[in-house]
Amino acid sequence: MLTVSMTVNGIAVSADVEARTLLVQFLREKLGLTGTHIGCDTSQCGACVVHLNGKSVKSCTTLAVQANGAAVTTIEGLAAADGTLHPMQEAFRDNHGLQCGFCTPGMVMSAIDLAQSHADLSEAEIREGLEGNMCRCTGYHNIVKAVKAGAQAMTAAMRR
Amino acid sequence: MYDFGYHRPDTAADAASLLTKNGEAKVVAGGMTLIPTLKQRLAQPSDLVDLGGAADLKGIKIEGGGITIGAMTTHAEVARSGDVQKTILALAVLAGGIGDPQVRNRGTIGGSVANSDPGADYPAAVLGLGAKIRTNKREIAADNFFKGMFETALQDGEIITAIHFPKPEKAGYCKHPNPASRYAIVGVLVAKTASGVRVAVTGAGPCAFRSKELEVALGGSFSADAAKGAKIKSDGLNNDLHATAAYRAHLVSVMAARAVAAAG
Ligand SMILES: Cc1cc2nc3c(=O)[nH]c(=O)nc-3n(C[C@H](O)[C@H](O)[C@H](O)COP(=O)(O)OP(=O)(O)OC[C@H]3O[C@@H](n4cnc5c(N)ncnc54)[C@H](O)[C@@H]3O)c2cc1C
Ligand code: FES
Numbered sequence: 001m002l003t004v005s006m007t008v009n010g011i012a013v014s015a016d017v018e019a020r021t022l023l024v025q026f027l028r029e030k031l032g033l034t035g036t037h038i039g040c041d042t043s044q045c046g047a048c049v050v051h052l053n054g055k056s057v058k059s060c061t062t063l064a065v066q067a068n069g070a071a072v073t074t075i076e077g078l079a080a081a082d083g084t085l086h087p088m089q090e091a092f093r094d095n096h097g098l099q100c101g102f103c104t105p106g107m108v109m110s111a112i113d114l115a116q117s118h119a120d121l122s123e124a125e126i127r128e129g130l131e132g133n134m135c136r137c138t139g140y141h142n143i144v145k146a147v148k149a150g151a152q153a154m155t156a157a158m159r160r
Numbered sequence: 161m162y163d164f165g166y167h168r169p170d171t172a173a174d175a176a177s178l179l180t181k182n183g184e185a186k187v188v189a190g191g192m193t194l195i196p197t198l199k200q201r202l203a204q205p206s207d208l209v210d211l212g213g214a215a216d217l218k219g220i221k222i223e224g225g226g227i228t229i230g231a232m233t234t235h236a237e238v239a240r241s242g243d244v245q246k247t248i249l250a251l252a253v254l255a256g257g258i259g260d261p262q263v264r265n266r267g268t269i270g271g272s273v274a275n276s277d278p279g280a281d282y283p284a285a286v287l288g289l290g291a292k293i294r295t296n297k298r299e300i301a302a303d304n305f306f307k308g309m310f311e312t313a314l315q316d317g318e319i320i321t322a323i324h325f326p327k328p329e330k331a332g333y334c335k336h337p338n339p340a341s342r343y344a345i346v347g348v349l350v351a352k353t354a355s356g357v358r359v360a361v362t363g364a365g366p367c368a369f370r371s372k373e374l375e376v377a378l379g380g381s382f383s384a385d386a387a388k389g390a391k392i393k394s395d396g397l398n399n400d401l402h403a404t405a406a407y408r409a410h411l412v413s414v415m416a417a418r419a420v421a422a423a424g
């Protein structure tokens with residue numbers, strides 16, 4: 001067993017894990033943060049995307065020990081303490097960007113990283129930026145609309 | 161996944177000595193290839209030596225007019241680097257087309273080159289640009305590096321520390337990606353250099369290789385038409401559910417023509 005310590009959604013956590021424990025298992029099974037989903041477990045679908053030091057990564061293809069000392073943000077860490085949704089979450093709701101919701105946590109985490117690293121996203125950039133996230137329900141159209149609106153709302157919130 | 165010991169050394173030298181001490185150890189870089197392999201129990205290393213803590217393996221610098229990229233530099237960092245974009249734009253374009261953003265945030269140039277996946281993008285750049293692969297033991301010329309499918313000139317315990325790309329006069333890269341994974345079904349890097357034209361192909365064979373036919377054709381005239389006119393033989397090319405050997409042969413000259421057009 002190895003001890004890992006990291007900050008998850010702003011809270012310092014520490015636990016003993018096997019070296020082979022995946023970051024997604026650590027989050028779901030040790031910390032009970034089941035908002036991060038496992039869709040494929042083969043690095044393809046993006047349901048497991050979280051932010052590792054601010055960048056989107058697939059937590060099913062990252063070892064918990066590789067995140068030792070890092071800052072991790074999951075879908076649970078986005079809304080404000082009073083329950084106010086993050087602008088990207090709000091945009092998914094407003095634009096009907098989800099149906100069953102299974103892909104949504106990963107979509108939202110990827111979308112926030114995308115919006116933070118690009119100004120004024122075009123539709124093509126959004127579709128390309130979501131290359132690593134799969135959705136079996138929506139046909140992507142409303143997801144793209146949601147990301148566009150969410151990115152604009154994030155920029156507006158920053159200006160304020 | 162079988163369990164393993166885990167080490168996170170601070171330097172490449174410490175990583176190398178950990179590998180020597182643990183004969184069945186393997187290094188892990190971005191883990192984008194190795195972790196899926198471990199999940200499938202296709203490998204059973206006794207220990208993983210994580211290069212993620214070795215600061216001396218990271219970073220991009222201009223060197224001798226060309227560019228040197230540390231082994232642990234991610235695809236996203238190469239794609240975004242202003243130094244790479246202004247020195248060898250084709251390399252930034254190639255890195256920005258690997259997989260998806262999350263793969264690019266973790267996957268590294270060292271891991272990709274060490275792995276020699278038949279469909280990987282970087283080997284085309286390493287070979288096409290005549291790069292030098294620097295390890296903890298020596299410097300290996302690209303022409304002597306790729307030996308076969310998942311097979312390179314690296315010896316047991318040898319770690320890639322950096323890759324040096326000399327600056328070409330012109331270079332372009334174009335791939336026909338697998339629509340699901342984005343790996344190259346065929347990818348071609350063309351480069352016009354002081355010592356002649358180099359053309360490297362990935363995706364079409366067991367590992368990246370240079371195309372004599374295209375080098376001769378483009379040596380005569382560095383134009384898209386010359387690339388399209390080159391006759392590529394399908395003998396020995398990959399033939400699988402994604403594409404037949406004949407289709408891949410056709411794609412080689414089409415991708416080469418587009419790469420030449422992109423090179424300007
Ligand atoms: C969904 C998906 C899509 C992808 N699409 C593409 C694509 O379109 N194009 C493409 O080219 N690749 C693609 N990849 C592969 C990706 O680029 C990997 O990042 C890369 O092949 C391996 O790099 P890594 O840093 O993750 O290495 P790891 O997985 O950590 O290691 C790979 C191998 O290299 C060895 N190794 C790592 N670093 C070194 C070093 N410095 N010295 C010696 N040996 C070393 C390891 O021991 C291991 O055997 C994709 C991967 C995924 C999961
Ligand atoms: S569960 Fe991680 S990519 Fe599908």
Ligand code: FES
Nearest residue numbers: 099103135136137
């Ligand atoms: S909403 Fe069901 S998978 Fe995307």
